[in-house]
Amino acid sequence: xxxxxxxxxxxxxxxxxxxxxxxxxxxxxxxxxxxxxxxxxxxxxxxxxxxxxxxxxxxxxxxxxx
Numbered sequence: 001x002x003x004x005x006x007x008x009x010x011x012x013x014x015x016x017x018x019x020x021x022x023x024x025x026x027x028x029x030x031x032x033x034x035x036x037x038x039x040x041x042x043x044x045x046x047x048x049x050x051x052x053x054x055x056x057x058x059x060x061x062x063x064x065x066x
Contacts, residue, residue: 005038012037012047015054029057 015035016026029035035053040046 009048
């Protein structure tokens, strides 16, 4: 996790709805470091993620040239 917080933080639950993935898949993305997260200061159980990071996961990956 990067210590510098982005300004576009949303709850992981909202990110899950945007991506259309299950709670387990969202937990996997966060645990594997594929989606950086921060802890909500008023409730340590709540994970916050950058909306830009979420949207970047939705973009199709460019195929690598062989």
